[in-house]
Amino acid sequence: MFALLPLMLERVGILIIVAFILSRMKSFRQVIHNERGIAAKVTIIAIFGAFGIISNYTGVEIGHGMVTSQDWLTDVDSTGAIANTRIMGVVIGGLLGGPMIGIGVGLIAGLHRLSLGGFTAIACAVSTIFAGVVTGFLSKRFKIQESGSTSKAVIMGILMECLQMGIILILAKPFDEALNLVKLIAFPMIAINGLGTLLFLLIIQDIFKEQERTRALQTHKALYIANQTLPFFRKGLNMDSCTKAAEIILKWTGADAIAITNQQQVLAHVGAGCDHHLPSGTMATELTKKVLDRGKIIIAKSAAEIRCFNSNCPLEAAIVLPLKVYNKTVGTLKLYFTHSSKLDRVEQELAEGLGKLFSGQLEMAELERQRRLLKDAEIKALQAQVHPHFLFNAINTISSLVRKDADQARKLLIQLSVFFRSNLQGARQMLIPLEKELEHVEAYLSIEQARFPGRYEVKFEIDPSLEEVLIPPFTLQPLVENAIRYAFSKAQTGTVLVRAFQDEGGMILITEDNGKGVPLEKLEILGNQTVQSADGTGTALWNIKKRIEEIYGSHASFQINSIVDKGTSVVIKLPLTGQTWGEESVKSIYRG
Structure with missing residues (x-):
């Protein structure tokens, strides 16, 4: 019995070497990963069936209780038997692939063993086929790719070997010979097949783990690429952003060229074939048109499938992915x-992951664009809330001056023109220079002071270095208007002071008066909501605070301070560095 152990170990070693060589082959790995397909299942049946046949041929012949041969076995004496590793391949095949593979491998190995003859031929064939059936139907419970199932699978292999010993005792005749045979081969075959099954499973598991490691690496790479390209795809599909994104993708993938299109044209092409795959040109391949039409990934493994109009195009394989925004195909990533061999499964999975991530980034860009449009619309609506009666009052004032003081009337008409030009400018632009806002204030004051001469005095203390700093329009003018209209009683002559200076890296704008002030209960409401009052609704203050919050977020502040019978001040702090929610958007709006 113990003399048989090293011989059996040699046989297992042969199969393990073959298994290791197969595990290094790309085709074998692909079959293992795609065992659900019919072609893959047939291939696995053939591979593990071949293991069974090799086990039969390399088995150790036993005759009359003695080891009688170590040669390559093609025929067994009618009184002889074989000690081999056949069950090992059947068990692993069944556990790996399920019932179809288990039965197929069991039939191949079992029928081949039957063809070799010997008094245990029928028993061994039956036990082999039975092992394939049992392990095939138990494959879902013993998942080979899970490390925790290794010991269970090895135990299953040992049990199948024990079952084979039992079937030999039941079916092989004469019984005495069968019993002596089992005593001789049981321990070596059970122990060596258990060891072989363990080693074989470790090789198979390594294939699955390597796939997981590869997927983890590809996921990390995809996320890194997505992070690098995020600033560009968030700007939408345009030639500049797509070119920069394509250069990043080319650097971090195994592709020889990267192209990005929208629905009409090529926006970027970097790498091989850039001499005729030109940005801003029409679609160079029919493949891209198909993806845009179908909205599905298409893989081409030959130049003929790519169908480039240039016969000298060096590109021989491609994967074209749709870029989607809300399930609508807006472009492609190619x-x-x-060489077609470069387009393997790893590159396909990476490309598919990138396509999904980039589509998500484009959706974020669209959401951001819609959000900005909505905010812009809200701000424009707030800016449009100008008191309409001011126009009528100004016209009445100018009309009364036409006969008495034509020169003054002419000056007021010019100031009225400046005032409404500032209104139009504020409605079109989100930010304007401080000096333009001051012109707006002065135009307003010219008209009001013509209506109520000597009732108030307005002073300006403006840091000249701040005149070009951009601020939201309708920021100071409504504050000055509020002070004039509500801060002073009719019999009171008041003073309004407008200041602008730098402090702690920001610009401070203060509008203060020496009027009657605001009671504490109203002060807590002003700027946060509108109120119903004979002295005004607080709409202007709420309007200004709302726009500052929308444009600058937490980088700016708006504060109202007031003491009854002492006066009121409104303090606004704005950033000087353009730290806003949409700096580029604001700049583009201002330029436009």
């Missing part, structure tokens, strides 16, 4: 390869 990874090109100069």
Whole structure:
């Protein structure tokens, strides 16, 4: 019995070496990963069936209780038997692939063993087929790719070997010979097949773990690429952003060329074939048109499938992915390869992951664009809330001056023109220079002081270095208007002071008066909501605070201070560095 152990170990070693060599082969790995397909299942049946046949041929012949041969076995004496590792391949095949593979491998190995003859031929064939059936139907419970199932699978292999010993005792005749045979081969075959099954499973598991490691690496790479390209795709699909994104993708993938299109044209193409795959040109391949029409990934493994109009195009393989925004295909991402062998499963999975991530980024860009449009619309609506009666009052004032003081009337008409030009400018632009806002204030004051001469005095203390700093329009003018209209009683002559200076890296704008002030209960409401009052609704203050919050967020502040019978001040702090929620958007709006 113990003399048989090293011989059996040699046989297991042969199969393990073959298994290791197969595990290094790309085709074998692909079959293992795609065992659900019919073609893959047939291949696995053939591979593990071949293991069973090799086990039969390399088995150790036993005759009359003695080891009688160590040669390559093609025929067994009618009184002889074989000690081999056949069950090992059947068990692993069944556990790996399920019932179809288990039965198929069991039939191949079992029928081949039957063809070799010997008094245990029928028993061994039956036990082999039975092992394939049992392990095939138990494959879902013993998942080989899970490390925790290794010991269970090894135990299953040992049990199948024990079952084979039992079937030999039941079916092989004469019984005495069968009993002596089992005594001789049981321990070596059970122990060596258990060891072989363990080693074989470790090789198979390594394939699955390597796939997981590869997927983790690809996921990390995809997320890194997505992070690098995020600033560009968030700007939408345009030639500049897509070119920069394509350069990043080319650097971090195994592709030979990267192209990005919208629905009409090529926006970027970097790498091989850039001499004729030109940005801003029409679609160079029919493949891209198909993806845009179908909205599904298409893989081409030959130049003929790519169908480039240039016969000298070096690109021989491609994967074209749709870029979608809300399930609508808005463009494509194309990874090109100069050799079809480069487009393997790893590159396909990476490309598919990138396509989904980039589509998500484009959706974020669209959401951001819609959010900005909505905010812009809200701000424009707030800016449009100008008191309409001011126009009528100004016209009445100018009309009364036409006969008495034509020169003054002419000056007021010019100031009225400046005032409404500032209104139009504020409605079109989100930010304007401080000096333009001051012109707006002065135009307003010219008209009001013509209506109520000597009732108030307005002073300006403006840091000249701040005149070009951008601020939201309708920031100071409504504050000055509020002070004039509500701060002073009719019999009171008041003073309004407008100041602008730098402090702690920001610009401070203060509008203060020496009027009657605001009671504490109203002060807590002003700027946060509108109120119903004979002295005004607080709409202007709420309007200004709302716009500052929308544009600058937490980088700016708006504060109202007031003491009854002492006066009121409104303090606004704005950033000087353009730290806003949409600096580029604001700049583009201002330029436009």
